[in-house]
Amino acid sequence: MRNSFTDMVACDTALGLIAACAEHVSMPAVSVPLAEAAGCVAAEDIHALTPRPEADISAMDGYAFNHAAMQAAPVGLPVAGQIAAGAFPVPLPDGQALGILTGARLPAGADCVMAAERMSLSRTGYVSPAKVLADQGANIRRAGEEFSSGAVLLSKGTRLDWRHVALLACQGISEVQVIRPVRVAVVSNGAELATDASDARADSNSPMLAALLREAGAEVTLYSVPTDNEAKLSATLAQAWTGVDILVTTGGISVGQTDHVLDALHGLGAKTVFRGVAIRPGKPLTVMAQGPRLAFCLPGNPGASAICALVFLLPCLRAIMGQQPQAALLPGVADFAFTPIVSTTHFLPVSCVPGANGFRLSLLPTVGASDIIVFSRANALLRVDPDMPVQPGQIRWVLPLQPNGI
Numbered sequence: 001m002r003n004s005f006t007d008m009v010a011c012d013t014a015l016g017l018i019a020a021c022a023e024h025v026s027m028p029a030v031s032v033p034l035a036e037a038a039g040c041v042a043a044e045d046i047h048a049l050t051p052r053p054e055a056d057i058s059a060m061d062g063y064a065f066n067h068a069a070m071q072a073a074p075v076g077l078p079v080a081g082q083i084a085a086g087a088f089p090v091p092l093p094d095g096q097a098l099g100i101l102t103g104a105r106l107p108a109g110a111d112c113v114m115a116a117e118r119m120s121l122s123r124t125g126y127v128s129p130a131k132v133l134a135d136q137g138a139n140i141r142r143a144g145e146e147f148s149s150g151a152v153l154l155s156k157g158t159r160l161d162w163r164h165v166a167l168l169a170c171q172g173i174s175e176v177q178v179i180r181p182v183r184v185a186v187v188s189n190g191a192e193l194a195t196d197a198s199d200a201r202a203d204s205n206s207p208m209l210a211a212l213l214r215e216a217g218a219e220v221t222l223y224s225v226p227t228d229n230e231a232k233l234s235a236t237l238a239q240a241w242t243g244v245d246i247l248v249t250t251g252g253i254s255v256g257q258t259d260h261v262l263d264a265l266h267g268l269g270a271k272t273v274f275r276g277v278a279i280r281p282g283k284p285l286t287v288m289a290q291g292p293r294l295a296f297c298l299p300g301n302p303g304a305s306a307i308c309a310l311v312f313l314l315p316c317l318r319a320i321m322g323q324q325p326q327a328a329l330l331p332g333v334a335d336f337a338f339t340p341i342v343s344t345t346h347f348l349p350v351s352c353v354p355g356a357n358g359f360r361l362s363l364l365p366t367v368g369a370s371d372i373i374v375f376s377r378a379n380a381l382l383r384v385d386p387d388m389p390v391q392p393g394q395i396r397w398v399l400p401l402q403p404n405g406i
């Protein structure tokens with residue numbers, strides 16, 4: 001089978017087969033300290049334990065008083081004391097005002113707060129509005145106005161970031177149930193990766209894939225097999241696949257005499273999910289499975305490896321971790337034409353920059369599947385299906401390449 005692409009599948013067929021495999025893989029929930037939860041995926045819906053604010057509180061540093069009492073007091077109300085956040089206040093004494101600080105709980109009996117700079121304080125200790133009396137209820141943040149107890153704060157499958165950390169921290173939550181990160185082993189191979197090879201090449205795919213996978217929330221272990229020896233490759237693949245959820249290989253899957261990855265995986269009992277995809281670049285992409293454990297065999301050409309990881313591997317990872325498989329796409333207006341070759345889905349690195357009518361998409365010059373630098377010049381990836389040639393002026397949707405969007 002190694003030397004054949006006769007059973008190559010279409011792009012969407014490959015995505016469908018991967019999605020079906022991902023359904024058989026599930027990650028257990030684990031508890032992590034909130035401080036370490038950014039980047040993890042929530043394993044359950046999280047509900048508010050308490051309303052926010054928990055009680056009626058002051059929105060200003062100023063004075064709390066009873067509106068009717070202030071209205072009826074020609075020289076204002078005597079200030080009986082001060083309430084700061086952190087202490088439970090005594091009820092407002094009848095016919096008096098209390099100094100109050102931002103965030104402090106409103107004392108029973110008070111129904112209005114005015115900012116200190118809008119009040120006059122007499123030498124005798126009476127406080128009154130400097131100009132106009134604020135409305136009843138002014139400057140009070142009501143209990144539960146942001147959310148009530150039991151409200152859904154975040155849903156299962158949410159990838160946590162600083163926003164969710166703040167939300168959970170305000171509830172006093174210090175531990176979160178998250179989906180255990182998918183464990184991935186990345187194995188590069190090839191005699192040219194040996195540092196002492198007479199024509200040595202640097203391994204750029206392993207660090208690239210590790211960075212992509214870690215960004216997506218995976219736990220990554222790297223292995224290198226800097227030789228074309230099939231037995232050594234097989235031994236490392238067996239070791240790498242033990243205890244991980246996904247094995248990722250890069251290189252050694254085409255039709256060359258030294259391309260041993262697929263045979264080695266067969267030897268380890270793996271079955272082919274698909275061999276080859278009608279895409280460019282990335283045609284040799286092959287996925288294999290052994291029970292619920294998946295092996296993504298990516299091409300060695302760095303550009304092809306990156307695109308296969310972005311388009312096929314990361315959606316699988318997200319699905320396994322309970323997230324939407326497809327990352328959000330952005331619309332832009334193409335300023336170029338591109339005609340795909342027959343029956344082939346192309347992936348084009350493009351630049352996506354703000355223009356007069358939304359984002360403008362421009363094709364970047366590339367030398368093809370081996371190109372690395374084009375990904376530093378591009379900030380998005382455009383999928384072009386065989387029946388959807390690109391025309392200038394057309395709106396097309398692109399996948400942002402940077403983790404924080406464009």
Ligand SMILES: Nc1nc2c(c(=O)[nH]1)N[C@H]1C(S)=C(S)[C@@H](COP(=O)(O)OP(=O)(O)OC[C@H]3O[C@@H](n4cnc5c(N)ncnc54)[C@H](O)[C@@H]3O)O[C@H]1N2
Pocket residue numbers: 188189190192201202203204205206250251252253254255256259281282283284298299300301302304369
């Ligand atoms: N007769 C054919 N030859 C090739 C075909 C084909 O259909 N018929 N397909 C081509 C395509 S498309 C691709 S893509 C490559 C994929 O080949 P492999 O996956 O077997 O990759 P290698 O041959 O091992 O390496 C290709 C290229 O990539 C470099 N490489 C490999 N690993 C790394 C790494 N970890 N970091 C950086 N660069 C790496 C390697 O040095 C080669 O230059 O096959 C075509 N050939």
Ligand code: MOO
Pocket residue numbers: 279280281282283284299301304305369370
């Ligand atoms: O598809 Mo290969 O991945 O063109 O270089």
